[in-house]
Structure formats: C-alpha cells, structure tokens
Amino acid sequence: MILRTFGWSFTITGLGLIAAFLYGGVSGFVLVAILAVLEISLSFDNAVVNAKILERMSAFWQKIFLTIGIAIAVFGMRLVFPLAIVSITAQLSPIEAIELAFTDEKAYADQMHDAYPMIAAFGGMFLLMLFLDFVFEERSEKWLPWLERPLARIGKLDQLSVVIAGVALAAISGYFADNPGEVMIAGVLGMVTYILVNGLGELFAEAGEDELEEEGEKSSGPSELAVATGKAAFFLFLYLEVLDASFSFDGVIGAFAISTDPVVILLGLGIGAMYIRSLTVFLVRKGTLHEYVYLEHGAHWAIGALATCMLISIGSHVNEWITGGLGAGLIIAAFVTSVLRNRREGAAEEAGSEDKPLHTTQV
Template identity: 30%
Template structure:
C-alpha cells in the first residue's frame, strides 16, 4: 500500500530533481529533494484529518475535494496567503507583494516577519475553534473517548459552541495580556495579537456560516440527503471549499509560521548557494506541489479504505494535533518554537493514536491460541 502511494510523488520528485540538476544546477536539485521529502513527510500527518473531512462530504464534492480541491487549496494557502498578509499589513498592492516574494525573497521574509504575530494569533484562534469541535463534540456524535473520563466529560458539556467560543476568547485574551506584559504594553506589539485573534474567530464563524448555508436544503431544513444533486448541486462544492480553506490554513500555519520560514524565502533548504530568486520560487512551488499530490493520494486511500472507521482513535489523534498546533502558535508569540518540535509533534500524536487503535489484545489472543 505504502509503495503504491509513494510511487507517483517519488517518481515526480526524481524527474523534477533531474530536470533541476540539468537546468539550474546541483544546488537547486538538492534543495528541491530536501524540501520535497519534507513536504511528503508532513503531508502524512495532514492526511488523517483530511480523510475525516472527506467523510463528511457527499459524493460529488468528495471526488472534487480528493482530486483537485486538496492540491489547489494547499498550493493557494501556502503560496498566496503570505503575500496577501504582507499586502494587508503594509497596506500595499497585492501584486507588489507577490512580485517581492518572487524577486526579493529576503526583503519579503523581513516584511512577513513584521506581520507574523497577527498571522500566528489569527491561526491560533481559528485552529483552536476547529479543535474545539471535537473537544466539546459540537456535532454530538457517538464516539469512544481516547483519553478517558476527562475527555468524555468535555464531550458532554451543555452548549458546546459557547464553550468553544469562550475557550478561544480566553486564549486570545491571555496571550494578549502576556505579550503586553512582556513588551511594556507597546501598541505595536499588542494590537496585532488582539486583532489577529479576533479576526481568526470571525473567520471561523464566517466559514461555518457559509458551510451551514451550503448544506441547507432548498426547503430550509438541515436534511442534507438531497444536497449534491439537482440544481443545487453547487452548494456542496461551496461547503467543500470551506473545508479546503480550513485544512489549507492549518498546513500553512504548520510550515510557514511555526518554523519561521516562508517557502520562497532564502532560508531553509532553499538558502543554498547558487540559487537565484526565480529558481527559489520554481523549486519551492514544485516541492509544495509534490507534497500536495501525495496528500491527496493518501487522503483518498484512507477514505476508500474507511481507515478512520477501522482505526477508531485516528480521528481523535488528528483533532489533538490541531489542539497542540493552536497552543504552539499562541506560545510562539512569546517564545521561539524549535523546529524539531514543529517537525515531530504531529507524527508523535498520530503515531500514539494509531498504536492505541490497533487490536493488540486480539492479536495476543490469536498468538496464544496458535501456540
């Protein structure tokens, strides 16, 4: 299974690396391989929550989501959101921000650093609210608790959506107070954190409002059995776009905010000698595309194999990855987060969820019977 899933991305990586070697030189080829392998590794973590989202979609939107939606969403969020954030933060022309990202990545990285606190605060509150959907069981789904009694009690609280908003607001306020205390309450340090946190909450509520509207049947009910067919089939695609945005934002925050490096900047693997600005942009875009294709293939396989149903705690593990990510984003506003923490926390959580999902007792019983 793993071999077949890796065939396309690895063949693509080999072909693009060879092309980069002959056209741009060995430095570009080595930089592309390093970044592409990193993208493939991190895509494995994102595939589990992506499969959970795919399971909530009806068939027409699911096919679009698993094929074009994931790839387009990841590419758009990874490559276009940073220039958009810089343009908004500097009140500049978006086209100028894109041009700077491609032709002057060092300058662009400095400008991105200026808006990083607002972006991190936005992502932390948005992603926490996504995690709170699982923590407080807003859908009231029947499930077995992964972490025991405390998780079960939190999943049974009254008014779960209120709890979600209250905890997110607490995170925004607490982080703003800590940032303010550390900076002697300088407006330039506190205001971006406050505005970013509020914008993240508003963005989440707006996304959910679009999703709720898209899933509402023409009769005005919440019965979605007819959604995805007839004249209103396009509504389910509107819903799919909201979840693509949700996951694309998570992947962007994971790569670009916590590790402190924009894909097109001169840091990380792309900082190798001999690679110009245009070459950096081409190498980064190709590596991100390889990771997005692998993410789409792995998510599609999990969806077809009903992996989240058979491995009952994988969905919980994916949810807790979001919870930890949001906490790391808030923490990154106060202290630097080591790259090793960013690179491995998702793998550890997903690995624990997978290990606890496997039928160890049944295997032991079968082994004893066989002996």
C-alpha cells in the same frame, strides 16, 4: 491501490526534484527534499481530518477537492499567499512584491516574518476552535477516557469553545504580542471564519440529509456519510480549503528558515501537499478511519498541539520540527492504540465463540 492513489504524487516528486536540480543544482535538490519532508510531517494530521470530511462529500465534489483544491493548495497557499502577505504588510503592489521575492530574498523573508504574528493568530484560533469543538463533544469511542470524559462533560456548557478561545486570544495578544491590536483582530477573524464556514457546512449538510429522508433514499452504514451535494458539498469544500490553509500557515512560514527562494519553497511544499492529498484519498478509499478508530482522535489532539504552538510562537519562536514531531507522534500513538484495540476485540470475539456450546441434533 498504492500506485493508483499515490501515482501523481510520485510523478510530481520526480518532476519537482528534477526541476529543483536544474534550477539550483545539488543545493536546490536537497532543499526541496527537506521542505517536502517538513510539509508532510506538519500536515499529516491534516490528511486524517480531511479524510473524515471528504467521505461526507459526493464523488463529484471529492474530485473537485482533489483537482481544483490541489491547485489552490499548491499555487494559492504556497506561492500567491506569501506574495499577497508581503504586498499587504509592506504596502507594495503585487508586481513589486514579486520583484522583491526574486531580487531581494532576505527582505522578502523579513516581511513574511514580520507578518507572522497575525498569520499565526488567524490560523491558530481557527485550529483551536476546531480542536475544542471536537474534545467538548460526547463520543462513544474515547482514546484518552481519563481526559476526554471530563472534557465532554464540561463541554455541555453552551459556547464553551468560544469562551476558552476568546480568553486564550486575549491573553496571547495582551501579554505576548508586540502588536496586540493587529493580533486580536486577526484572531477574532480566525474564530469568525471557523464559526461561519463550519456552521454553514453543517446547516446545508443537515438539509441534504433531510431531503434524502423525505425521499426515502437515505442509506445505512458508512455510505450515508457521503450525502453532501450542492450547497452542502460546496460549503464543506470551502471548509476544507480554509482548514488546509490554516494548516499551511506554519509550513509556509517555517519554510523561510530553510530557504528564502520562492521557487524552492513552491517546489518543496508543493510536493508535500501532493502527498497529503494522496494520503487523504487513501484513507477514504481504504476506510482506514473506520478500522483504526483512534486516528481521528489523535489527529485532533495534534491539531490542538499545532494551534498551541502557533499561538505560543506569536511571542516566542517554536521550532517547526517540534511542531511536526508532536503531530506525527500523536498520530502514531493513536494508530498503535487502535491496532491494540482491534487485537483485543478480535481476541475477545474468538474467546466468546469458543465458549459457546455446540448444538447437536438428536435423531
């Protein structure tokens, strides 16, 4: 199971590290390894959220996400996206942006850092909306009941997520951003993107479930989640790609603090992205989210922490290891509490079975 799921990741790791050594020697090898660890630590919560969405998709669309999706994630977000940002912000042609990346790495990195407030505003607002929609929804299982219960109660107020996200964006752009207009526009676009893609995904998913109900084919149990096909699966795929892009923003920008070489960044973050995809598949195939019920909660609280760090970083730099540490810490805490919960329930079931009287048959 481990080899089958992580086999491609192990292969890409080996090839990537060999390429890094041939390209940059020992220094390139070490930098690529550090970047891979950074990407995994920053995006671990992404794998949990991806798995929750991926299990709602048909097998065909799961393969699309794991093939075409990984190409978009590795080459699109880790190579093309930085070049596109530099091209737009520096008003350069794509060819000139590529030449800048390989001939003047410092100027290339400076352009990326100058564009960071807009990138952080877009990605931060997208992730903040995702986090708020989760914590404001009533759920049977609560990881932090003392906090999640009142949040779910006030979440009954319609469009509260939009209100809070809008106020946060206004405060950040008005008091902390050097270019408030650009930050405000980018943040609003992040909110609109989330509402549009998430709304369309849910709309077509519900339509697909209605069709199955009419045909009498709807199943029960966890398998009923994997019903999204056609338009529903397509919009879930778009949602996953935008979500993955939002998670990637922090890692891509943070990578420039470690190396400004686009090849080193591509290799390091690409290796990390492969492990996130493999981990997503592992969680789906093992049914881990059903067994460890608080993992989803921990992932969304980690998303909230990441969104907060991204928005704060618009006005003040937040170290990437802090962001990654917060996310990993919340995921680990959610896993540990899930294990303790399962043990308590198992002990309670055993105690209940021992208390039941034995029935004897009288002859």
